[in-house]
Amino acid sequence: MTSIMDITTAKPTSNTKLPEGLYIFEQPFLRAPNETVRRHFRATQKHIERDFTALKTSTRELSKKKNGDAVTVLDSMIAKVDMLQKKLVDVHEKGTSPTLAIMRKRLEHLDELDKLEETELEGWTDVRLDRWLVDWSLRNGYHQTAKVVAEERGIEDLVDLKLFAEIRRIEEALGRKSCTEALAWCSDNKNALRKNKSPLEFELRLQEYIELARAEKTNEALVYWRKHLQLWQDTHLAQIQQATGLIAFRPDTKCKSYQRLYSTARWPRLIQTFNRAIYQLHSLPSSPLLHYALSAGLTALRVPACYDKQCYNPDCPVCGTSMARDGDGDMDVIMERKDLNGGLGVLAREVPFAHHANSTIVCRITGKIMNEDNPPLAFDNGNVYSTEALEDMANKNGGIVTCPRTKEEQEFITLKKVFIS
Numbered sequence: 001m002t003s004i005m006d007i008t009t010a011k012p013t014s015n016t017k018l019p020e021g022l023y024i025f026e027q028p029f030l031r032a033p034n035e036t037v038r039r040h041f042r043a044t045q046k047h048i049e050r051d052f053t054a055l056k057t058s059t060r061e062l063s064k065k066k067n068g069d070a071v072t073v074l075d076s077m078i079a080k081v082d083m084l085q086k087k088l089v090d091v092h093e094k095g096t097s098p099t100l101a102i103m104r105k106r107l108e109h110l111d112e113l114d115k116l117e118e119t120e121l122e123g124w125t126d127v128r129l130d131r132w133l134v135d136w137s138l139r140n141g142y143h144q145t146a147k148v149v150a151e152e153r154g155i156e157d158l159v160d161l162k163l164f165a166e167i168r169r170i171e172e173a174l175g176r177k178s179c180t181e182a183l184a185w186c187s188d189n190k191n192a193l194r195k196n197k198s199p200l201e202f203e204l205r206l207q208e209y210i211e212l213a214r215a216e217k218t219n220e221a222l223v224y225w226r227k228h229l230q231l232w233q234d235t236h237l238a239q240i241q242q243a244t245g246l247i248a249f250r251p252d253t254k255c256k257s258y259q260r261l262y263s264t265a266r267w268p269r270l271i272q273t274f275n276r277a278i279y280q281l282h283s284l285p286s287s288p289l290l291h292y293a294l295s296a297g298l299t300a301l302r303v304p305a306c307y308d309k310q311c312y313n314p315d316c317p318v319c320g321t322s323m324a325r326d327g328d329g330d331m332d333v334i335m336e337r338k339d340l341n342g343g344l345g346v347l348a349r350e351v352p353f354a355h356h357a358n359s360t361i362v363c364r365i366t367g368k369i370m371n372e373d374n375p376p377l378a379f380d381n382g383n384v385y386s387t388e389a390l391e392d393m394a395n396k397n398g399g400i401v402t403c404p405r406t407k408e409e410q411e412f413i414t415l416k417k418v419f420i421s
Helices: 004-009 024-062 067-114 118-139 143-153 161-175 180-188 190-195 200-214 218-248 256-262 266-281 289-301 317-322 344-348 387-396
Strands: 323-325 331-333 376-378 384-386 400-402 409-411
Touching: 024 067, 024 289, 067 118, 118 143, 118 161, 118 289, 143 161, 161 180, 161 266, 180 190, 180 200, 180 266, 190 200, 190 266, 200 218, 200 256, 200 266, 218 256, 289 317, 289 344, 317 344, 376 387, 384 387, 387 400
Parallel strands: none
Antiparallel strands: 323 331, 376 384, 400 409
């Protein structure tokens, strides 16, 4: 079987025609399971270091014991070694080994890309789209839908179902106004959160203090403040000082500063803070990859003409949903029509216009590109269409052509040639 090292060090084979930037979106694809492996490694290392320290202590004691006591110490050491072995086997079988298998499958999936010709990419990109749709569904709470899609497409190992199940569990606990699960997660990832300078644990501790103050448990709140909040005074001194005065105010206070602390709107913000922390920990982007892909695609499609009523092209996906006809047949921009459901045209308003070094002129009649083989012809009113379209129109109307936009008629032979420079 191909090893992970073989896959990661393999160089592209015969394919040199892959579109540039095809791998840009694939970094989180590998980083998420890699972070999981690192967490299991750190947990294993922690068990080994702690238990080996205990074994060293027992070894030193063994030299000081007499025969009867030495046997007891040896039995204790053997029991500790057996316990350590069971822990390591359990971590490997339930954590490290399955995650390594997922990494291997993901690396093999990416390795397929180097062996495909450009004409064979459709199947691979279909799988990638399925992955992005599952990622979007998981981030937006459609967990059952994501699970069904992953199972039907056979991509369970290519998506992060277990990770988002953990995220959902903690989000639901925070939604029930419980910080217990989130604080346990913070304890398991304390070093990483400290390295990333995440405020999550402090915000959770502050919220538990606020809930004690809300319940008017003054003594418990003071004990909690001394035990958990004072530790953060080097980085959150101003917030700690403000929180100190919270017990002097009731939840229905009119003081704006303490109204914000007592506000239930802090819970949704805690969920957002937790999401940012866990996404950063697993090297996941803050938004679904589908959004980034759509942004890139819409940027390439969006031009100022898409929002010009006079330049409407129904074959353009941006024009087709950014414009619509009203009851009188006139064009209305969706931004001005609150009764219309938005599409790609509305989404495209959030991205910049495409930058094209060389413009492409498209005939509004046929939708074909105008070039030296199909040159543009201009009416006296300045509107331009392709020679192919106007010749066909002239042949059907006795040499007379009609401008589709203004309905002006003109003889075909009087049209002016337009030269593209």
